[in-house]
Amino acid sequence: xxxxxxxxxxxxxxxxxxxxxxxxxxxxxxxxxxxxxxxxxxxxxxxxxxxxxxxxxxxxxxxxxxxxxxxxxxxxxxxxxxxxxxxxxxxxxxxxxxxxxxxxxxxxxxxxxxxxxxxxxxxxxxxxxxxxxxxxxxxxxxxxxxxxxxxxxxxxxxxxxxxxxxxxxxxxxxxxxxxxxxxxxxxxxxxxxxxxxxxxxxxxxxxxxxxxxxxxxxxxxxxxxxxxxxxxxxxxxxxxxxxxxxxxxxxxxxxxxxxxxxxxxxxxxxxxxxxxxxxxxxxxxxxxxxxxxxxxxxxxxxxxxxxxxxxxxxxxxxxxxxxxxxxxxxxxxxxxxxxxxxxxxxxx
Amino acid sequence: xxxxxxxxxxxxxxxxxxxxxxxxxxxxxxxxxxxxxxxxxxxxxxxxxxxxxxxxxxxxxxxxxxxxxxxxxxxxxxxxxxxxxxxxxxxxxxxxxxxxxxxxxxxxxxxxxxxxxxxxxxxxxxxxxxxxxxxxxxxxxxxxxxxxxxxxxxxxxxxxxxxxxxxxxxxxxxxxxxxxxxxxxxxxxxxxxxxxxxxxxxxxxxxxxxxxxxxxxxxxxxxxxxxxxxxxxxxxxxxxxxxxxxxxxxxxxxxxxxxxxxxxxxxxxxxxxxxxxxxxxxxxxxxxxxxxxxxxxxxxxxxxxxxxxxxxxxxxxxxxxxxxxxxxxxxxxxxxxxxxxxxxxxxxxxxxxxxxxxxxxxxxxxxxxxxxxxxxxxxxxxxxxxxxxxxxxxxxxxxxxxxxxxxxxxxxxxxxxxx
Numbered sequence: 115x116x117x118x119x120x121x122x123x124x125x126x127x128x129x130x131x132x133x134x135x136x137x138x139x140x141x142x143x144x145x146x147x148x149x150x151x152x153x154x155x156x157x158x159x160x161x162x163x164x165x166x167x168x169x170x171x172x173x174x175x176x177x178x179x180x181x182x183x184x185x186x187x188x189x190x191x192x193x194x195x196x197x198x199x200x201x202x203x204x205x206x207x208x209x210x211x212x213x214x215x216x217x218x219x220x221x222x223x224x225x226x227x228x229x230x231x232x233x234x235x236x237x238x239x240x241x242x243x244x245x246x247x248x249x250x251x252x253x254x255x256x257x258x259x260x261x262x263x264x265x266x267x268x269x270x271x272x273x274x275x276x277x278x279x280x281x282x283x284x285x286x287x288x289x290x291x292x293x294x295x296x297x298x299x300x301x302x303x304x305x306x307x308x309x310x311x312x313x314x315x316x317x318x319x320x321x322x323x324x325x326x327x328x329x330x331x332x333x334x335x336x337x338x339x340x341x342x343x344x345x346x347x348x349x350x351x352x353x354x355x356x357x358x359x360x361x362x363x364x365x366x367x368x369x370x371x372x373x374x375x376x377x378x379x380x381x382x383x384x385x386x387x388x389x390x391x392x393x394x395x396x397x398x399x400x401x402x403x404x405x406x407x408x409x410x411x412x413x414x415x416x417x418x419x420x421x422x423x424x425x426x427x428x429x430x431x432x433x434x435x436x437x438x439x440x441x442x443x444x445x446x447x448x449x450x451x452x453x454x455x456x457x458x459x460x461x462x
Numbered sequence: 463x464x465x466x467x468x469x470x471x472x473x474x475x476x477x478x479x480x481x482x483x484x485x486x487x488x489x490x491x492x493x494x495x496x497x498x499x500x501x502x503x504x505x506x507x508x509x510x511x512x513x514x515x516x517x518x519x520x521x522x523x524x525x526x527x528x529x530x531x532x533x534x535x536x537x538x539x540x541x542x543x544x545x546x547x548x549x550x551x552x553x554x555x556x557x558x559x560x561x562x563x564x565x566x567x568x569x570x571x572x573x574x575x576x577x578x579x580x581x582x583x584x585x586x587x588x589x590x591x592x593x594x595x596x597x598x599x600x601x602x603x604x605x606x607x608x609x610x611x612x613x614x615x616x617x618x619x620x621x622x623x624x625x626x627x628x629x630x631x632x633x634x635x636x637x638x639x640x641x642x643x644x645x646x647x648x649x650x651x652x653x654x655x656x657x658x659x660x661x662x663x664x665x666x667x668x669x670x671x672x673x674x675x676x677x678x679x680x681x682x683x684x685x686x687x688x689x690x691x692x693x694x695x696x697x698x699x700x701x702x703x704x705x706x707x708x709x710x711x712x713x714x715x716x717x718x719x720x721x722x723x724x725x726x727x728x729x730x731x732x733x734x735x736x737x738x739x740x741x742x743x744x745x746x747x748x749x750x751x752x753x754x755x756x757x758x759x760x761x762x763x764x765x766x767x768x769x770x771x772x773x774x775x776x777x778x779x780x781x782x783x784x785x786x787x788x789x790x791x792x793x794x795x796x797x798x799x800x801x802x803x804x805x806x807x808x809x810x811x812x813x814x815x816x817x818x819x820x821x822x823x824x825x826x827x828x829x830x831x832x833x834x835x836x837x838x839x840x841x842x843x844x845x846x847x848x849x850x851x852x853x854x855x856x857x858x859x860x861x862x863x864x865x866x867x868x869x870x871x872x873x874x875x876x877x878x879x880x881x
Contacts, residue, residue: 185551205554211549217544217546230472231549234553
């Protein structure tokens with residue numbers, strides 16, 4: 115019988131991410147409490163799930179992500195990542211992280227950047243080289259491997275940032291605004307990649323404001339406001355209209371449709387309609403935040419307004435075609451191989 | 463170690479590509495080649511060489527020290543502020559390894575720059591030696607007085623050393639044991655720092671030095687009157703006994719002035735020991751060890767404080783190291799050493815200042831022996847033993863303690879906090 119993989123062992127024991135009653139209080143120079151960025155949250159994310167963290171600016175999304183990474187320490191509560199403490203060095207070997215901005219060394223080339231992060235994961239030379247080639251192919255920057263990162267556009271920086279997050283073939287991928295600054299093709303690529311990773315049993319946690327992206331790719335979501343989780347659950351469950359149902363039928367002619375509708379109405383009354391509307395995620399998100407704002411008038415995040423500064427308002431209503439510039443050629447996905455294979459060729 | 467070397471290599475690349483390396487290199491060339499052309503010495507070749515070694519190389523060392531401290535402070539604090547360290551600490555690398563990698567990178571750059579500075583200064587010396595304007599006697603003086611490595615021999619027994627006060631009509635006596643083969647044709651000189659009780663400006667004291675075997679009847683005699691200050695007397699080979707035991711006596715023949723010889727450097731022997739080049743290399747190595755300690759201090763400060771504060775604290779520490787003598791004096795004498803108006807008895811402030819400086823002195827005192835630049839400019843020996851002692855104290859003890867402290871404090875720091 116085959117030996118269980120590390121994921122199987124972990125899965126049998128506990129979820130990939132377990133957050134229990136975690137609070138994070140930021141303090142000032144005199145150690146006085148300043149901001150309660152995260153306030154007693156509970157989260158459990160099983161292996162192989164794509165989980166979305168949503169919330170307005172200042173709601174505690176990035177702080178939560180940093181707590182999961184061990185970049186911040188909780189003021190109260192307990193965090194377990196992949197069966198260990200979040201700050202444990204061995205935990206980090208199985209995590210890939212893409213921060214909200216690309217904090218890369220501007221004086222390193224694209225290839226040197228990936229080499230550097232590959233070495234930090236103690237990958238062997240052959241594995242490193244192989245993965246760098248594959249990742250550069252995936253992000254469409256193979257031709258720019260010898261260019262300095264400081265010369266890259268924001269979208270290119272996001273791509274190289276994503277590549278460094280995946281170089282260790284992580285079991286848990288934490289992505290903070292992964293599609294920010296990317297062109298539509300890049301966004302689609304990342305979404306496909308995330309689904310591919312989830313299909314391979316990886317756990318993905320995403321922070322994003324782009325609700326359509328989250329709706330596309332996440333299995334479950336949590337909406338944060340003022341450091342608390344206001345809604346959590348499967349995307350389908352949260353967005354489904356509970357009092358309605360939708361009957362799937364093949365394309366019907368007008369006459370057939372009238373007959374079917376008449377038959378249904380005979381049974382159910384005039385309430386039956388042909389189309390069943392569904393709330394979209396954006397609408398749901400705004401409702402949750404609006405409700406939360408009513409109960410929490412004081413909070414450290416951004417106060418939502420609906421007015422736009424005059425100088426930024428579109429004078430004639432003509433919208434710029436944001437899809438016009440699709441400059442980076444599409445590349446095929448080649449997710450990196452397993453981390454366990456890394457040690458086979460040994461360190462350099 | 464792969465992770466440590468990766469971080470070190472990245473730090474070196476950063477130094478080179480951010481043009482810091484090139485800028486410091488350009489300044490080194492300016493200081494070591496341009497400065498000796500501008501500064502005029504006493505007109506002699508020996509004077510020119512001393513200026514080169516003491517001032518040009520001294521300024522180059524200061525430049526390297528400032529650059530090293532700044533780079534070390536920036537290596538962690540700036541990366542935290544610019545959040546580049548987020549992507550490093552979330553990788554499976556212990557914080558101590560990050561610290562170590564940065565330190566290795568910075569000291570590697572410092573080593574290369576120290577070697578370049580040393581080569582430039584040595585090249586200048588060779589060029590000065592081969593100058594056609596120098597006469598043969600001038601060259602000989604240069605070789606004899608500057609391009610030498612003289613071992614300092616202190617009076618035996620070494621401890622306790624006491625200040626020797628010689629009243630008019632009295633005699634002071636010191637016994638030395640010259641190490642190694644005393645009969646060899648080595649140059650030996652007596653160096654003394656004379657202080658006098660006389661109030662007269664530049665008044666020479668009359669006295670006689672007698673140098674030779676302790677029980678010998680005929681000894682080398684030196685009877686020139688000397689003004690207070692540092693003086694050197696050459697000791698002829700025939701005055702040195704085969705067993706190396708040498709007695710030195712000073713008879714104060716002055717009518718009224720008392721002669722005072724301090725415990726630290728009042729009377730000492732200078733014994734020729736090896737060539738200049740190896741001594742120079744050892745001195746450069748010691749300078750490098752000092753830079754490595756400064757790098758450790760800068761990294762500690764940088765891993766706790768913001769860049770400007772870390773740099774300020776580090777430069778204050780550098781200043782304290784440079785002013786060791788002053789720290790010792792204030793520790794011993796309180797505010798009176800600062801030239802504050804004295805009162806009848808010590809004030810509370812005196813006790814406080816003396817206390818603070820005593821604590822500082824605890825850290826500074828063990829470093830007092832390591833003054834490579836001064837040694838090489840004065841032709842004093844920097845022995846392998848002293849270099850080993852420097853490695854032990856500066857790196858294993860001081861830098862080691864700083865590394866452990868940094869690892870502990872840096873490990874507790876939340877890197878994810880917004881700058």
